[in-house]
Amino acid sequence: MPRRARILSAASLALGAALLAAACSGGSASDARPAGNDAGGGDEGPITTEAAAGTPSESGTGSDSGTAAGDAISEAAAQFRSDGGAPDGFWDSSNIPTAKNVMMFEFLNRTNGKYKDSEVYWSFKNGGISEIHSIADQPFYDMPANASGRIYFYLCGTGDATCASDPTKSKYFDFIEHTIGATQYNGNTTRVDAFGLKIAMRLHCADGYDIAVGEDYETFLEDRTVTFQKFINSVPAEFQPLAEPPFAPYRIVQPGAGSFKTGGTSANYYDSFVNELWAANGLTIAKPGPNGSGLGAYPDISAAIYRHVGSAAGTFDPTGKLRDKTLWADAAKFYLTGPANYYARFWHQHGLNGKAYGFPYDDVGGYSSYISHAKPQSMMVAVGW
Numbered sequence: 001m002p003r004r005a006r007i008l009s010a011a012s013l014a015l016g017a018a019l020l021a022a023a024c025s026g027g028s029a030s031d032a033r034p035a036g037n038d039a040g041g042g043d044e045g046p047i048t049t050e051a052a053a054g055t056p057s058e059s060g061t062g063s064d065s066g067t068a069a070g071d072a073i074s075e076a077a078a079q080f081r082s083d084g085g086a087p088d089g090f091w092d093s094s095n096i097p098t099a100k101n102v103m104m105f106e107f108l109n110r111t112n113g114k115y116k117d118s119e120v121y122w123s124f125k126n127g128g129i130s131e132i133h134s135i136a137d138q139p140f141y142d143m144p145a146n147a148s149g150r151i152y153f154y155l156c157g158t159g160d161a162t163c164a165s166d167p168t169k170s171k172y173f174d175f176i177e178h179t180i181g182a183t184q185y186n187g188n189t190t191r192v193d194a195f196g197l198k199i200a201m202r203l204h205c206a207d208g209y210d211i212a213v214g215e216d217y218e219t220f221l222e223d224r225t226v227t228f229q230k231f232i233n234s235v236p237a238e239f240q241p242l243a244e245p246p247f248a249p250y251r252i253v254q255p256g257a258g259s260f261k262t263g264g265t266s267a268n269y270y271d272s273f274v275n276e277l278w279a280a281n282g283l284t285i286a287k288p289g290p291n292g293s294g295l296g297a298y299p300d301i302s303a304a305i306y307r308h309v310g311s312a313a314g315t316f317d318p319t320g321k322l323r324d325k326t327l328w329a330d331a332a333k334f335y336l337t338g339p340a341n342y343y344a345r346f347w348h349q350h351g352l353n354g355k356a357y358g359f360p361y362d363d364v365g366g367y368s369s370y371i372s373h374a375k376p377q378s379m380m381v382a383v384g385w
Contacts, residue, residue, distance in 0.1 A: 086217055091202055096378050101144040102180055103376040107135050110198070110220055111155070111385035120383055121154040121167040132168065135383075143180060143379075150177045153197055153383045171250040174199050176381065185376035189214045189369045190357040191347045195252040198227070198384030200352065206375035212352050213369040219350045220384040227350075228252065234349070235342040238266045242343060254359070255343050260291040267291060270305055270339050277304065281316040292341075300327075303364035306341035307334040328365025 096106050109120045117136035124131045126146045131138075155172040156163035163170040174196035178187030189199050200214030219227060231243045231252055241259060243252040259266040267290035274287055288294045288305065295302040298320040304310035304327070315324045331354060335345040344358025348367070355369045362368040 086212075087221065090217065090220070090382065091212070091380055093204070093378065093380060096380075097140060097142075099142050099377065101142045102182065103143050103185065104378045105141045105143050105151070106378065106380045107139050107141075107153075108380060108382045109135050110200075110382040112221065112223075114385040115155050115157060119155060119157050121156060121170075122381075122383075123152045123154070123168060124149065126150075134167075145180050145182050147179045148177075149180065150175045151381070153199070153381075155197065155383075155385070172197060174383075176201055180376070184372070184374050185379070186370070186372040187379075188357055188371065191254070191344070192357050192360055192362075193254055194247075194257065195227075195347070196250065198382075200382045200384075202380045202382075203371055203373060203376060204378045204380075205373045206377055209373050211371055211373075213355050213371055214352055214382070215384065216350055216352050220382065224249070224385050230350075231346050234346055236338060238269060239342050252343075255341065256291045256293070262290045264290070273308060273311070273339050274305060276311045277301075277316075280311045280313045282318045283316060283320060284318045285320045299361040299364050302359075302361045303328075306344060306359050306361075308337050308340035309333060328367075331365075331367060 090108075090110065092108065093106070096104055098104070107120075107122050109115065109117050111120065117139075118134050120135045122131075122133060122135070122141070124141065126149045129144075129146070131141065152168070152173060152175045154163065154167045154170040156167040156170045160170070176187060176189050176199060178185065180186070185203060185205075187201075187203075189201060198215045198220050200212060200216075200220065202210070202212040204210045222230075228243045228248055232240045235242075238259065239255065241247075242255065242257075247253045247258070255266070255269075258264065260269055261267060270288070270292045274292070277283070278287060283301075285298060285301070286294070288302075292302060292305045295305075300322040301310075301316065301320050304315075310316065310324075310327055312324070315322070315327060317323055331348070334340075335342065341359055344356070344362060347356035347358045348354050350356075351369065355367060356362065357368045357370070363370055
C-alpha cells in the first residue's frame, strides 16, 4: 500500500479531525444520516448517499474558510488533548495488507483483556456476501464496493451458553454502517438505537487523509460498569432507566426505546419546548408526536428540539425553514437547558472530537460521526468492552 495508515501524533490527528469538520460542516443533512425512525427509535438503516456510486461528496468552502479551519484546528487540538490522545498501540496499522478490492478493514480487540481475540467476532453480510469470523481467525477483510452495508461485532466468551453455537446470538453486540463506492467511503458509527459495545473507527485514504470517530480513548480504557454509571450520573432522572435493567448490562438504549415512547411516562417530555419553539417562530407545520417524532421532513427543527436551541423569534420561517444560518455554529450552546436529549449529549461528551450520532438528525450542522472521503485505503475498527 503506497501510503499505509500510521500512528499519528496528537497534533496530526487533531488537524485531520479539524479539517474534516471545516470541510464537511456545511454538508447536506439529508445525505449523511442513518435512514431511520426520525424519533430515534427502531432499527435505523445504513446511510445512503450520492457518493455511493463513487462520486465524492461536495465540501462547502467560503471566503472565511481559512480562518474557520484555523479556529477548528485549535478547538480540535484542545479536545484531542483533553483525553490524552490514543494510548500506545491502540491503532496498530503495521501489518495491514494492500487491498485488492476497494479498501482493507482491520478489526482490533480493545476489550482490555476481558475477551480474547478468539471471543471477539465480526460479521458482514451484503448481497451474496456472508462472512463471520473471530478476530483471531481473520483480523482483516478486503472490502468490495457495496451499498447500505453494516458490519456487526459480537462478544462471546468461552462457556457462554447463549452464543456458544452461534456468536451472533450474543447479547453483547454493536455495528457500524457504510456505503462504499469504487473510489469512495461513506460511513459512521451510530448511537441512534443504542450503545452496545465501545466502537471507534479510523479511516486512511490515498491522499493522506486520516480521521478517527467513535468513543473516545478514556471511555475505551474504563470498565463497562464505569461507562454505565457515568451515563446514569450525568443525565436527568427521566433518562437514567435507559442504562438500567432490563436494558443493562447489555445496552444503553435511546429514549424512544424506553419511557419516551408512545404511552410512556416521558412521551411528552419535549412538549413545553416544542410549544415555545412554535410560538416564537410562528410555525405552521404540525407539532411532533411522542419523543419529538414525526419531523422527518424538518431535520433542522428536529435537531433544534433535541439540542434545545432555536426558540428565538425568527430562527425559522413559518414553514420550518432555517433562517438563522448561525444556529449550528457553536456546539457549546447545545443541551444547556432541559428539556433536551441528554442521551445524545452523553455520547457527544464521550466521542472523539465531540462527534456522535445520538439521534437520526445529529448530522445537522456537521456534528455526527459520519465521515466521507475519496480513494480510501484502510479502515481500522476498534471493539471495546
